[in-house]
Amino acid sequence: MNKIDLNAECCDCNEVHEDLLKIVNETMPEENELYDLAELFKVFGDSTRIRILFVLFEAEVCVCDLAEVLNMTQSAISHQLQILKQNKLVKSRREGKSIFYSLADDHVRTIIAQGQEHIEE
Amino acid sequence: MNKIDLNAECCDCNEVHEDLLKIVNETMPEENELYDLAELFKVFGDSTRIRILFVLFEAEVCVCDLAEVLNMTQSAISHQLQILKQNKLVKSRREGKSIFYSLADDHVRTIIAQGQEHIEE
DNA sequence: TAAACATATGAACAATCATTCATATGAATG
DNA sequence: CATTCATATGAATGATTGTTCATATGTTTA
Structure with missing residues (x-):
C-alpha cells in the first residue's frame, strides 16, 4: 500500500505526497467516525441548543421551564431536546x-468550555 | 435558597422558577458570545472540514495536496479553507x-479529541 | 372517563449551506 | 510579457435545517 506516485498530477511540492498519503491513511479516522464527529459538532452548532445546554449546566429542568426561561415555544424546545437526546x-x-x-x-x-476558550482570545 | 415562585405561569414545578431565572441570568453568556460559540461549532460540523483538520494535524499542506489527499476539487477545498480561516x-x-x-x-x-471521546462510548 | 395539562411529533416553509462551474487573481517561468 | 500554475471567489443549485402550526400521546385530576 501507499506506493510512490512519481507522476504527481498536482502542484510542485512533490516530496510530501508519499509521506502525506501514508500519514493521513494511518491517522485519519474511519468514514463513519468522521461522519459521527461532524454530526456531534453540528448539534453544538445552534445557539438555541447551546442555550439549552447552558441552562442544564445549572439544573435539571422540565420542558416548559426551558421554554419559559429561553422565551421560546414548547414545540421548538422539544424538537431541539430530541436532537440533543439522540446525540x-x-x-x-x-x-x-x-x-x-x-x-x-x-x-x-468540556467541549463547550474549549469552544469558549477559543473564541475568547 | 430555592425560593418559591407563587406566580408561576407555567407548569406545576413552581418551586424552581425564580431560582432558575436568577441562575440562568447569571451564568448564561451574552447573546453574541452564544452566537460566536454556535458559529465555531458549526465549523466543526462538516466532515469535509473535519477531514481537512485531521490532515493539518499531521503536516502543513498546500491546497492542491489537500484536494488530492481528500479526493475533492480544489474549489471545494478552497471554499472550506476560507471558512476555517475566518474562524x-x-x-x-x-x-x-x-x-x-x-x-x-x-x-x-482539544475540541476534536473531546468530540471523539464522546462518540466512543 | 372526560377534561386539562405537559410533552412529542409530522408536515410545511424559509433560511442556511456545501458543492460545482466559470472565472478572477497573483506568482513564476520561458 | 504572455502563458502556465496555484489558489480564490461569485453565482447557482440541491440538500439540510430550525421554527411554526396543527395534532397526537401520555399523565393527572375532577
Missing part, C-alpha cells in the same frame, strides 16, 4: 406530567 | 505559487 448530550426523566432533562455526561461541559 | 482554526502562508495551510492553535485538537 446523547442530555437525558430525560418523567415525573408525573412533566419530563425533566439533564446533562448526559461531562464531555458536554 | 481562526487554520492559518496560511504563501510560498511561491502555493499557499500552505496549518493549524492556528491547539484548541482545535
Whole structure:
C-alpha cells in the first residue's frame, strides 16, 4: 500500500505526497467516525441548543421551564431536546406530567468550555 | 435558597422558577458570545472540514495536496479553507505559487479529541 | 372517563449551506 | 510579457435545517 506516485498530477511540492498519503491513511479516522464527529459538532452548532445546554449546566429542568426561561415555544424546545437526546448530550426523566432533562455526561461541559476558550482570545 | 415562585405561569414545578431565572441570568453568556460559540461549532460540523483538520494535524499542506489527499476539487477545498480561516482554526502562508495551510492553535485538537471521546462510548 | 395539562411529533416553509462551474487573481517561468 | 500554475471567489443549485402550526400521546385530576 501507499506506493510512490512519481507522476504527481498536482502542484510542485512533490516530496510530501508519499509521506502525506501514508500519514493521513494511518491517522485519519474511519468514514463513519468522521461522519459521527461532524454530526456531534453540528448539534453544538445552534445557539438555541447551546442555550439549552447552558441552562442544564445549572439544573435539571422540565420542558416548559426551558421554554419559559429561553422565551421560546414548547414545540421548538422539544424538537431541539430530541436532537440533543439522540446525540446523547442530555437525558430525560418523567415525573408525573412533566419530563425533566439533564446533562448526559461531562464531555458536554468540556467541549463547550474549549469552544469558549477559543473564541475568547 | 430555592425560593418559591407563587406566580408561576407555567407548569406545576413552581418551586424552581425564580431560582432558575436568577441562575440562568447569571451564568448564561451574552447573546453574541452564544452566537460566536454556535458559529465555531458549526465549523466543526462538516466532515469535509473535519477531514481537512485531521490532515493539518499531521503536516502543513498546500491546497492542491489537500484536494488530492481528500479526493475533492480544489474549489471545494478552497471554499472550506476560507471558512476555517475566518474562524481562526487554520492559518496560511504563501510560498511561491502555493499557499500552505496549518493549524492556528491547539484548541482545535482539544475540541476534536473531546468530540471523539464522546462518540466512543 | 372526560377534561386539562405537559410533552412529542409530522408536515410545511424559509433560511442556511456545501458543492460545482466559470472565472478572477497573483506568482513564476520561458 | 504572455502563458502556465496555484489558489480564490461569485453565482447557482440541491440538500439540510430550525421554527411554526396543527395534532397526537401520555399523565393527572375532577
